[in-house]
Amino acid sequence: xxxxxxxxxxxxxxxxxxxxxxxxxxTSENNxxxxxxxxxxxxxxxxxxxxxxxxxxxxxxxxxxxxFQKAAKSFSLKISDSQLGDTAMYFCAFMIGGGADGLTxxxxxxxxxxx
Amino acid sequence: xxxxxxSPTHLIKTRGQQVTLRCSSQxxxxxxxxYQQALGQGPQFIFQYYRExxxxxxxxxxxxxxxxxxxxxxxxxxxxxxxxxxALYLCASSWKTGEGNTIYFGEGSWLTVV
Numbered sequence: 001x002x003x004x005x006x007x008x009x010x011x012x013x014x015x016x017x018x019x020x021x022x023x024x025x026x027t028s029e030n031n032x033x034x035x036x037x038x039x040x041x042x043x044x045x046x047x048x049x050x051x052x053x054x055x056x057x058x059x060x061x062x063x064x065x066x067x068f069q070k071a072a073k074s075f076s077l078k079i080s081d082s083q084l085g086d087t088a089m090y091f092c093a094f095m096i097g098g099g100a101d102g103l104t105x106x107x108x109x110x111x112x113x114x115x
Numbered sequence: 116x117x118x119x120x121x122s123p124t125h126l127i128k129t130r131g132q133q134v135t136l137r138c139s140s141q142x143x144x145x146x147x148x149x150y151q152q153a154l155g156q157g158p159q160f161i162f163q164y165y166r167e168x169x170x171x172x173x174x175x176x177x178x179x180x181x182x183x184x185x186x187x188x189x190x191x192x193x194x195x196x197x198x199x200x201x202a203l204y205l206c207a208s209s210w211k212t213g214e215g216n217t218i219y220f221g222e223g224s225w226l227t228v229v
Binding site: 093 | 117155156162170171173203207209217218219220222223
């Protein structure tokens with residue numbers, strides 16, 4: 001079974017700072033995908049960024065980037081120039097290629113951006 | 116807006132009752148999955164439907180069942196409700212299962228069992 005661990009229950013940074021959220025996972029699979037989802041108070045899960053395990057290049061989406069260390073099974077999310085609207089729960093998630101097992105989520109990190 | 120809509124938004128049921136939650140997937144998506152998110156936890160995968168057939172299931176008992184219709188909308192049914200079933204139920208849709216395709220979530224249905 002796959003597991004996803006997020007070791008930071010809560011983080012708080014000042015607006016415009018850079019913050020890194022940690023995620024580690026455990027799997028014996030070779031074909032898989034990793035995701036970061038944001039869940040604001042509205043509770044709707046919003047995809048922030050995704051990474052294919054077979055790609056060595058780290059994914060980037062505007063202010064969001066990941067540091068994917070496959071050998072270490074680590075998948076951290078870096079948010080640059082943080083904004084008040086970034087305040088939310090952030091979940092790291094894992095999916096085996098094929099997708100029939102759905103997404104496996106971590107417990108989440110509550111990120112608070114202070115003005 | 117993800118194009119995934121769920122109903123009802125909130126509901127309260129009594130222990131032992133049955134509940135049906137509904138989901139309309141994003142246009143063109145043929146895969147629907149359901150997740151249970153307890154307070155303070157990450158979502159847990161319940162099951163997934165692809166072209167009207169269940170093709171994946173998480174660690175949930177048989178009293179959690181579902182359907183997918185020809186228009187790819189879906190239902191989640193829970194029988195013999197227990198207090199621990201109180202949670203946010205999220206529906207998600209995607210085009211084809213697997214391949215890391217983007218999965219879009221609805222806003223969820225809050226179920227309270229008393």
